[in-house]
Amino acid sequence: ETGVTQTPRHLVMGMTNKKSLKCEQHLGHNAMYWYKQSAKKPLELMFVYNFKEQTENNSVPSRFSPECPNSSHLFLHLHTLQPEDSALYLCASSQVPFLDGNTIYFGEGSWLTVV
């Protein structure tokens, strides 16, 4: 069992659909993250949750709606997406406070295609 598990691994959705990406971490961490990786672009940090509270939203459009019901689970709810939102969505977790350079552990990502 990997430390950070993402489902589904692949998702194809229409622009009018509503879908969700799920992330679960088994590492006992208290912070979780959503990153987006578009083709040929660096990873972009989207959201940060510390102790279930959102602490960062990097100007992400409202068609992306995160939810963190507890420290182990993180969701990204998707609705009325655009084709340019097609990307690899990566979930990660870490321990905070970020002492001694604590590391971030990533899941394998969910490949999203918007048609």
Added chain:
Amino acid sequence: DAKTTQPNSMESNEEEPVHLPCNHSTISGTDYIHWYRQLPSQGPEYVIHGLTSNVNNRMASLAIAEDRKSSTLILHRATLRDAAVYYCIPGSQGNLIFGKGTKLSVKP
């Protein structure tokens, strides 16, 4: 956030050492230097991190300049499985900011 400069790409031969450089001249005193790598079709994975002293682990070594404005990730014997994009990320917070990294190719 500290700005980083890494070569876009590097090539190595299998079984040879690889030195991946990174410049981070605006690094703050409390920033650690993190290195992650991303294999094709996978999420990034942690490689190594350090603050001031050189660091070694089973994957790699990290050499940090005395002024901390640059660092070098050292893979002692590159294998084909080391072909990946390597990211150098100075930071002290949990929200690490990834740049474009260095794409390492390993030739058999």
